[in-house]
Amino acid sequence: MKPITATEAATAAAVELFEITKRFPGVVANDRVNLRVAEGEIHAVVGENGAGKSTLMKILYGMQTADEGRMLVGGTEVRFSSPSEAIDAGIGMVHQHFMLADHLTVLENVVLGAEPTRRGMIDHRSAHRHLEELGKSYGLDLEPTDLVESLEVGERQRVEIIKVLYRGAKVLILDEPTSVLVPQEVENLFHNLRELKAKGHTIIFIDHKLEEVLAIADTITVLRQGRTVTTVSSSEVTAAELAELMVGSELPKPSTEPRESNQQKTLSLRSVTVSGDDGRPAVSSVDLDIHRGEILGVAGVEGNGQSELVEAILGLRPLAEGDLLLDGESISHWPVRRRREAGLGYVPEDRQRRGLLLDAPVWENVMLGHQTRRPYARGPWLDRSKARDAASQIITDFDVRTPGVDTTVRALSGGNQQKLVIGREMSARPQMLIAAHPTRGIDVGAQAAVWDNLRKARREGMAVLLLSADLEELIGLADRLVVMLRGRLAAELDPSTTTPRLLGSHMTGASVDGESDIK
Amino acid sequence: MQLLRSSIVLRWMLAALGVVITLSICQELARPTTTDLISTGTAEATLRRAVPILLAGLGGIWAERAGVVNIGLEGMMVLGTWFGAWGALEFGPWWGLVIGVTGGALGGLLHAVATVGFGVDHIVSGVAVNILAPAMARFLSGEVFAERSGGGITQSPRVDSVGNLDLPFLSGGDLLGWGTPDLLSWFVDKNWLLISDIAAVLSGITNSLSWASLIALTLIPLSVFILWRTPFGLRIRASGEHPVAADSLGVSVYQMKFIAVVVSGALAGFGGAFIAIEQTGVYREGQVQGRGFIGLATVIFGNWQPVGALLGSLLFGFADALQLRDRTAVHALLLLVGAALVALALRALMRGKHSSAAILVCASAAVLWWYAATEEVAGELPPITPHLVTLLVLVFATSRLRMPAANGLRYRRGQE
Numbered sequence: 001m002k003p004i005t006a007t008e009a010a011t012a013a014a015v016e017l018f019e020i021t022k023r024f025p026g027v028v029a030n031d032r033v034n035l036r037v038a039e040g041e042i043h044a045v046v047g048e049n050g051a052g053k054s055t056l057m058k059i060l061y062g063m064q065t066a067d068e069g070r071m072l073v074g075g076t077e078v079r080f081s082s083p084s085e086a087i088d089a090g091i092g093m094v095h096q097h098f099m100l101a102d103h104l105t106v107l108e109n110v111v112l113g114a115e116p117t118r119r120g121m122i123d124h125r126s127a128h129r130h131l132e133e134l135g136k137s138y139g140l141d142l143e144p145t146d147l148v149e150s151l152e153v154g155e156r157q158r159v160e161i162i163k164v165l166y167r168g169a170k171v172l173i174l175d176e177p178t179s180v181l182v183p184q185e186v187e188n189l190f191h192n193l194r195e196l197k198a199k200g201h202t203i204i205f206i207d208h209k210l211e212e213v214l215a216i217a218d219t220i221t222v223l224r225q226g227r228t229v230t231t232v233s234s235s236e237v238t239a240a241e242l243a244e245l246m247v248g249s250e251l252p253k254p255s256t257e258p259r260e261s262n263q264q265k266t267l268s269l270r271s272v273t274v275s276g277d278d279g280r281p282a283v284s285s286v287d288l289d290i291h292r293g294e295i296l297g298v299a300g301v302e303g304n305g306q307s308e309l310v311e312a313i314l315g316l317r318p319l320a321e322g323d324l325l326l327d328g329e330s331i332s333h334w335p336v337r338r339r340r341e342a343g344l345g346y347v348p349e350d351r352q353r354r355g356l357l358l359d360a361p362v363w364e365n366v367m368l369g370h371q372t373r374r375p376y377a378r379g380p381w382l383d384r385s386k387a388r389d390a391a392s393q394i395i396t397d398f399d400v401r402t403p404g405v406d407t408t409v410r411a412l413s414g415g416n417q418q419k420l421v422i423g424r425e426m427s428a429r430p431q432m433l434i435a436a437h438p439t440r441g442i443d444v445g446a447q448a449a450v451w452d453n454l455r456k457a458r459r460e461g462m463a464v465l466l467l468s469a470d471l472e473e474l475i476g477l478a479d480r481l482v483v484m485l486r487g488r489l490a491a492e493l494d495p496s497t498t499t500p501r502l503l504g505s506h507m508t509g510a511s512v513d514g515e516s517d518i519k
Numbered sequence: 520m521q522l523l524r525s526s527i528v529l530r531w532m533l534a535a536l537g538v539v540i541t542l543s544i545c546q547e548l549a550r551p552t553t554t555d556l557i558s559t560g561t562a563e564a565t566l567r568r569a570v571p572i573l574l575a576g577l578g579g580i581w582a583e584r585a586g587v588v589n590i591g592l593e594g595m596m597v598l599g600t601w602f603g604a605w606g607a608l609e610f611g612p613w614w615g616l617v618i619g620v621t622g623g624a625l626g627g628l629l630h631a632v633a634t635v636g637f638g639v640d641h642i643v644s645g646v647a648v649n650i651l652a653p654a655m656a657r658f659l660s661g662e663v664f665a666e667r668s669g670g671g672i673t674q675s676p677r678v679d680s681v682g683n684l685d686l687p688f689l690s691g692g693d694l695l696g697w698g699t700p701d702l703l704s705w706f707v708d709k710n711w712l713l714i715s716d717i718a719a720v721l722s723g724i725t726n727s728l729s730w731a732s733l734i735a736l737t738l739i740p741l742s743v744f745i746l747w748r749t750p751f752g753l754r755i756r757a758s759g760e761h762p763v764a765a766d767s768l769g770v771s772v773y774q775m776k777f778i779a780v781v782v783s784g785a786l787a788g789f790g791g792a793f794i795a796i797e798q799t800g801v802y803r804e805g806q807v808q809g810r811g812f813i814g815l816a817t818v819i820f821g822n823w824q825p826v827g828a829l830l831g832s833l834l835f836g837f838a839d840a841l842q843l844r845d846r847t848a849v850h851a852l853l854l855l856v857g858a859a860l861v862a863l864a865l866r867a868l869m870r871g872k873h874s875s876a877a878i879l880v881c882a883s884a885a886v887l888w889w890y891a892a893t894e895e896v897a898g899e900l901p902p903i904t905p906h907l908v909t910l911l912v913l914v915f916a917t918s919r920l921r922m923p924a925a926n927g928l929r930y931r932r933g934q935e
Binding site for chain 2: 093095099100113115
């Protein structure tokens with residue numbers, strides 16, 4: 001593996017970024033990032049969550065402007081202040097969260113903003129023809145008159161790609177395009193991308209799944225903490241080497257500590273089946289025991305039933321089949337409040353939407369979910385002064401950096417919001433703590449504090465269910481690991497003998513000896 | 520069957536025919552207590568009562584298609600009544616309409632500045648418009664109307680209307696100075712079952728049709744055309760469905776919403792001016808009487824489609840016309856409600872929903888029994904019939920409705 005330098009790269013550059021810097025309040029998202037994408041290649045930009053990939057791409061697409069640095073597109077210097085300028089320069093972006101209006105047709109979504117007209121009307125016939133031509137020449141199969149809401153995820157992504165091609169983009173940016181796809185759709189996408197490359201388009205591909213990156217990219221640029229680490233050719237690097245480049249070595253590592261074995265079951269799932277939003281089973285007959293004083297890690301590519309599982313345990317989603325036992329007692333028909341009172345703590349995935357009232361003060365947030373119990377309530381009344389005392393206690397115990405208990409939660413940083421949520425849940429001394437992506441999107445210091453707290457919970461005898469997309473975190477913290485794939489438990493692993501690579505292959509359903517099934 | 524599926528116009532005509540037949544049958548059953556369930560006079564009054572609501576509904580559709588809830592329609596109509604009357608008084612009825620439209624548009628502008636420009640919650644801003652508009656109208660009346668004869672702080676002197684037209688041949692209108700025969704009236708006078716009824720409805724629509732009504736009716740196809748056939752309309756609808764996506768494609772979302780809300784206000788203003796100039800011939804405080812809200816209900820009832828809003832406003836107009844013309848006709852309306860419930864029950868049965876079918880059958884039995892057992896309905900009921908009918912339809916129709924996805928959501932550029 002050796003870095004590619006500018007002099008070695010013979011072909012002309014489609015896009016060149018020099019010393020791009022972008023600061024947000026409190027963080028430097030991009031710190032003098034350099035990126036050179038040759039014409040007609042598939043160039044992957046990889047890095048952990050928060051490494052600055054998305055910010056960099058938003059700058060290239062004109063959704064954000066860089067504070068410093070230069071951009072060259074096709075050799076000319078550019079500066080975009082809006083996406084439409086980037087579109088004019090031949091750059092198109094396929095967003096991670098699709099930018100499609102469900103109630104409009106495929107055709108309307110595609111032509112929006114660049115409508116062909118005839119006598120003041122949208123020229124549906126020529127647009128229709130244009131779309132079909134595009135579809136045919138790139139193998140992107142679509143019916144222009146379909147409503148977008150009737151389409152599958154993979155088809156929606158094709159609409160996004162057509163949308164970009166319709167505007168004549170030569171350079172396509174795809175932001176984590178595989179995160180929403182099932183493996184079969186990923187194969188189709190890669191097929192489409194190769195087709196595009198063959199027709200001379202340049203593709204910038206954002207991802208953090210290394211197997212996929214190695215399967216599709218020609219060149220790979222690694223970002224870490226807002227900086228460019230290196231650019232390498234995909235044929236000269238292995239997944240392990242990439243992972244090392246991505247993570248670096250100076251980051252704090254999650255680690256666990258020895259534990260007395262305890263076989264007392266806190267929560268048992270008995271062939272639990274849960275329906276997803278579309279009515280199909282999102283979780284299919286899962287059997288699982290979580291014991292006192294252990295951290296059970298759940299790994300899985302997003303959308304494989306983990307969220308639904310957690311919601312079912314908490315009572316936010318009904319069980320289609322099966323039973324839930326808390327300390328041997330069936331809780332399947334209990335309402336959420338009763339489950340929480342019986343000892344379920346929950347650190348939600350989306351803390352700002354589900355975990356907190358952003359515009360309420362800290363002390364009110366601390367009461368949420370415990371509002372029926374002492375010290376927060378006395379009979380039907382809330383006990384304000386005790387609640388405030390309890391809030392101050394949590395602030396000290398869990399190191400929440402806030403000016404006081406009357407500060408609104410919106411004013412706290414993401415890390416402190418998360419510490420507040422964890423503090424609230426743990427201070428009620430639940431039997432069981434469910435933590436969904438507890439370190440997503442928070443800074444390194446807060447991350448270490450969250451890890452400490454999870455270890456503390458385990459020490460105090462709570463059963464901890466940990467969902468995470470951060471494989472290092474799972475391996476480092478968990479006592480046992482299970483992998484969810486398409487709503488089922490695909491594997492149970494011992495963290496002490498597992499590598500991220502092995503875990504990753506289980507998550508994608510690839511064979512255990514390492515080769516990816518995405519080819 | 521193929522033709523039926525392919526032609527929307529044909530389908531609508533058949534549906535309208537179905538309504539006339541039902542009315543006609545009910546009319547025969549209710550004779551001789553009432554003869555007003557289906558007549559030229561009822562049809563004419565229905566249209567007149569429906570127009571302001573239709574305009575408010577169209578206004579609601581324009582705003583909500585762009586994603587802005589316009590609960591301020593009522594206030595904008597109030598502005599339309601005042602400015603319409605004032606304009607008619609100063610410059611004549613046609614200018615009155617124009618100035619009324621402008622007055623409503625000013626209300627829309629205020630709502631647009633608040634919701635689109637400053638990101639104020641749509642409901643809060645709408646309520647503010649509704650509070651502000653009557654206050655402003657009263658203040659202006661005190662300044663302008665109070666010193667004129669016949670005027671005061673709550674009402675204006677009488678104003679002229681823009682005039683009516685009779686369609687040539689159909690309703691005996693003039694054509695180049697030659698009085699054409701009135702064919703429809705001839706059919707009505709024949710008293711042929713069904714044919715005379717259809718003629719009566721058509722005659723009611725075409726006979727002494729207000730020019731303002733005619734303009735209002737043409738605004739329906741015009742709105743459909745602009746919103747669904749032009750790039751501008753697509754951009755407006757996209758702003759209401761997924762503003763972030765529209766923005767990412769270079770659509771100026773703020774501008775689209777702004778225009779749509781001002782148009783919405785203008786339409787509501789037209790509705791208000793219609794009430795003052797055409798319906799009552801005077802500005803009077805409180806004369807809008809919640810028609811803006813009824814218009815908003817027709818938006819929902821009509822599934823955010825202009826034709827749907829027309830149907831909703833006709834329904835309300837019909838109930839309103841009946842209670843105004845003939846209170847005994849409201850009693851006959853029970854028969855109609857009973858028939859509608861039976862139809863709904865049949866539909867539920869065909870879809871295999873047995874329990875809801877049973878409930879509907881019971882309800883229709885109760886209504887029909889009420890009809891048979893009484894001579895007329897309680898005196899309090901007729902005036903609220905229109906509201907009651909609208910409410911009932913809303914309750915039954917809401918399950919299949921689909922509003923613009925980003926309707927009512929605050930949109931700030933760059934925040935997802």
